[in-house]
Amino acid sequence: MGDTAPNSYKTLPDEAGRFGIHGGRFVAETLMPLILEVEKAYITTKSDPGFETELLYYQKHYIGRPSPLYFAPRLTKHFDGAKLYLKRDELNHTGAHKINNVLGQALLAKRMGKTKIIAETGAGQHGVATATACALFNLDCEVFMGAEDVRRQKPNVDRMRLLGAKVHPVTSGTSTLKDAMNEALRYWVANPETHFYIIGTVAGPHPYPEMVRDFQSVIGKETKEQIKQAEGRLPDALIACIGGGSNAMGLFHPFLDDESVAIYGVEAAGHGIETGEHAASLTGGEPGILHGNRTYLLQTKEGQIKDAHSISAGLDYPGIGPEHAWLHDIGRVNYVSATDEEALDMFHLCSRLEGIIPALEPSHALAFASKFLPSLDKDKIVILNMCGRGDKDLEAVLPLLEARSKL
Amino acid sequence: MSNRISQCFAHAKADNRAVLGIFVSAGDPSAESSAAILDELVENGADMIELGMPFSDPMADGPAIQAASLRAIKKGMTLAGTLDIAKSFRARHPDTPLVLMGYYNPIYIYGKDAFITDALAAGVDGLIIVDLPPEEDSELCDDARMAGLSFIRLVTPTTLGHRLPVVLEKAGGFIYYVAIAGITGTKSAAKETINAAFTRIREETSLPAVTGFGIRTAEQAAEIAHISDGVVVGSAMVSIIEQACAEESLDTEKLVNSVGTYCRSLSEAMKRS
Ligand SMILES: Cc1ncc(COP(=O)(O)O)c(C=O)c1O
Numbered sequence: 211m212g213d214t215a216p217n218s219y220k221t222l223p224d225e226a227g228r229f230g231i232h233g234g235r236f237v238a239e240t241l242m243p244l245i246l247e248v249e250k251a252y253i254t255t256k257s258d259p260g261f262e263t264e265l266l267y268y269q270k271h272y273i274g275r276p277s278p279l280y281f282a283p284r285l286t287k288h289f290d291g292a293k294l295y296l297k298r299d300e301l302n303h304t305g306a307h308k309i310n311n312v313l314g315q316a317l318l319a320k321r322m323g324k325t326k327i328i329a330e331t332g333a334g335q336h337g338v339a340t341a342t343a344c345a346l347f348n349l350d351c352e353v354f355m356g357a358e359d360v361r362r363q364k365p366n367v368d369r370m371r372l373l374g375a376k377v378h379p380v381t382s383g384t385s386t387l388k389d390a391m392n393e394a395l396r397y398w399v400a401n402p403e404t405h406f407y408i409i410g411t412v413a414g415p416h417p418y419p420e421m422v423r424d425f426q427s428v429i430g431k432e433t434k435e436q437i438k439q440a441e442g443r444l445p446d447a448l449i450a451c452i453g454g455g456s457n458a459m460g461l462f463h464p465f466l467d468d469e470s471v472a473i474y475g476v477e478a479a480g481h482g483i484e485t486g487e488h489a490a491s492l493t494g495g496e497p498g499i500l501h502g503n504r505t506y507l508l509q510t511k512e513g514q515i516k517d518a519h520s521i522s523a524g525l526d527y528p529g530i531g532p533e534h535a536w537l538h539d540i541g542r543v544n545y546v547s548a549t550d551e552e553a554l555d556m557f558h559l560c561s562r563l564e565g566i567i568p569a570l571e572p573s574h575a576l577a578f579a580s581k582f583l584p585s586l587d588k589d590k591i592v593i594l595n596m597c598g599r600g601d602k603d604l605e606a607v608l609p610l611l612e613a614r615s616k617l
Numbered sequence: 618m619s620n621r622i623s624q625c626f627a628h629a630k631a632d633n634r635a636v637l638g639i640f641v642s643a644g645d646p647s648a649e650s651s652a653a654i655l656d657e658l659v660e661n662g663a664d665m666i667e668l669g670m671p672f673s674d675p676m677a678d679g680p681a682i683q684a685a686s687l688r689a690i691k692k693g694m695t696l697a698g699t700l701d702i703a704k705s706f707r708a709r710h711p712d713t714p715l716v717l718m719g720y721y722n723p724i725y726i727y728g729k730d731a732f733i734t735d736a737l738a739a740g741v742d743g744l745i746i747v748d749l750p751p752e753e754d755s756e757l758c759d760d761a762r763m764a765g766l767s768f769i770r771l772v773t774p775t776t777l778g779h780r781l782p783v784v785l786e787k788a789g790g791f792i793y794y795v796a797i798a799g800i801t802g803t804k805s806a807a808k809e810t811i812n813a814a815f816t817r818i819r820e821e822t823s824l825p826a827v828t829g830f831g832i833r834t835a836e837q838a839a840e841i842a843h844i845s846d847g848v849v850v851g852s853a854m855v856s857i858i859e860q861a862c863a864e865e866s867l868d869t870e871k872l873v874n875s876v877g878t879y880c881r882s883l884s885e886a887m888k889r890s
Contacts, residue, residue: 226752234752234753235750235752235753236721236748236749236750236753237676237748237750238676238677238747238748238750238771238773239750239770239771239772239773239775239776239784239795240677240771240773240774240775240776240795240798240799241775242750242752242775242776242780243775243776243778243780244775382680382683383673383674383683383687388674389674392674392675392676395676396676396677396679396800399676399677399798399799399800400797400798400799400800400803400804401798402775402798403798496726497725498722498725498726499720499721499722499725499748500674500722501674501676502748504725507722509722509726511726512695512696512697512723512726512727513672513696513722513723513724513725513726513727514671514672514673514690514723515673515674515722
């Protein structure tokens with residue numbers, strides 16, 4: 211990363227893929243040679259200037275980067291506290307931050323000579339981004355998606371099919387994102403020679419958490435430049451929502467060593483932490499091992515993984531990336547939560563005040579902003595990652611807003 | 618290293634036959650019937666038991682074993698309950714090797730040291746922990762070996778290259794050759810592939826080696842028994858339990874009988890003529 215100091219928060223993972231006690235490579239022997247191969251390829255590729263040039267080209271001309279950093283005047287006025295800036299990653303091609311990571315991994319897969327891609331998806335944004343990159347680079351694409359999510363994110367399923375991907379509805383376990391990831395891993399175990407698995411968040415076995423973070427860090431790097439341009443200084447706080455944690459890590463990582471910047475990750479509190487029906491693994495979970503890494507997990511006292519609950523399919527995951535788990539342990543990042551109801555309110559509010567329809571995921575980040583900003587002085591600056599747009603959620607959200615007489 | 622495991626393979630070798638290992642999930646379909654099923658298996662020619670520790674998210678298992686795990690968890694089976702089943706099995710069968718197979722998380726939550734102590738006290742001989750590759754040996758393998766449990770390694774088609782020595786380094790008990798790149802209970806491997814793999818494995822280790830994943834029929838078992846020191850059948854056995862559970866009311870006695878009949882057919886077929 212180049213800019214790491216001795217007392218830096220940016221030196222991890224270590225060689226074993228650990229962030230403190232978290233991370234690692236807890237996979238079946240069949241997969242071990244594969245993830246070692248990915249690691250080796252990633253190490254060579256990331257220091258190859260040709261790769262960087264290629265990635266920059268696609269970021270600029272295909273994704274549309276840099277995404278704007280936008281001062282949100284009416285939300286700022288409404289919250290009546292600090293200034294709110296939105297990092298507009300919802301304007302990316304395909305409508306979310308997921309494409310940042312997918313393009314990086316797809317280019318890597320191509321360099322490794324792989325012709326077939328596997329992906330898991332929750333909200334469908336990662337699936338759509340992967341299907342898109344596969345169309346662009348002429349790769350076969352198989353997407354695993356919980357049957358429950360296939361239902362609640364239908365527009366994205368249609369987009370994937372149109373883009374040429376094969377969508378496998380997953381009915382094992384609880385038919386959501388964790389089961390989609392199990393099924394994607396099983397599929398990879400059965401097709402190790404031909405396939406590359408593009409994981410959609412900063413989780414999974416080493417080197418995925420590191421690799422996905424690196425590809426998403428473009429968000430934070432741009433933000434740092436842009437806020438200096440706009441305000442001549444660093445922000446006072448950053449806010450991002452957390453499913454597995456990739457949009458959050460992408461924004462946070464370049465700022466970790468800037469101690470004056472307070473950082474907030476917002477997990478999904480579902481029906482409320484106290485109800486047990488939520489997806490807040492740091493607030494309501496314990497360290498354990500799932501999907502190739504140690505991290506905080508929602509689980510029973512016997513170590514069985516529990517179902518997560520969130521109105522947002524993209525946050526509905528019982529784990530969190532291992533680097534977040536570590537940042538939580540050492541206290542560098544503050545992890546808070548927002549409920550389904552609070553997110554719905556913000557979905558509506560942001561649409562009405564800024565003309566920006568946020569995805570349900572960043573609506574959780576807005577919910578924390580709505581409580582946090584009023585407590586700050588007016589000269590403070592807060593940046594929120596608007597990591598996705600809400601078109602995909604309309605079908606699920608509109609009836610709920612109607613029931614609340616908001617439409 | 619466990620005497621029961623090495624003696625079991627030594628006896629089979631002396632009889633010029635392969636060891637028959639059977640996998641079932643602890644507590645499937647209930648704790649009581651588990652005990653009866655295990656007894657019936659030993660009665661009908663199973664030389665070694667692989668007892669599954671149920672986990673909600675078994676990454677390397679196919680539909681049959683996933684469903685078995687979930688049935689057991691639903692009936693309240695826990696790791697402590699699994700160790701109880703092992704302990705009572707050991708009291709009834711002092712010589713039959715018993716290996717626990719599963720995933721790391723329930724053990725991590727139980728506590729590594731407590732687990733090793735309790736597994737030894739229950740008379741467990743070895744462990745197969747699917748998601749602990751050699752790269753994570755400091756988690757459990759090193760201490761389990763020190764305490765006297767065999768840490769059994771899976772060797773897969775993707776291991777056979779330069780990784781084989783890494784995987785064999787701390788391997789104990791026996792080698793479990795996973796005949797297919799894939800999850801349990803799906804496809805089956807060709808005899809030639811298994812032959813080639815065993816030539817390679819035997820060059821590198823003197824431990825006995827068994828073959829598993831995808832063996833369903835008595836004919837397959839018989840064929841592989843000529844190449845391998847042992848044959849493990851899991852998904853096919855678990856499917857018999859699944860069928861019994863799908864019936865209107867579960868007839869445990871009938872279930873135990875069908876498990877026994879199937880096990881007998883495997884062990885008869887494996888007798889080398
Ligand atoms: C718009 C959007 N935001 C956030 C997420 C959550 O993922 P992560 O925490 O990795 O950013 C998703 C996942 O699907 C998403 O689509």
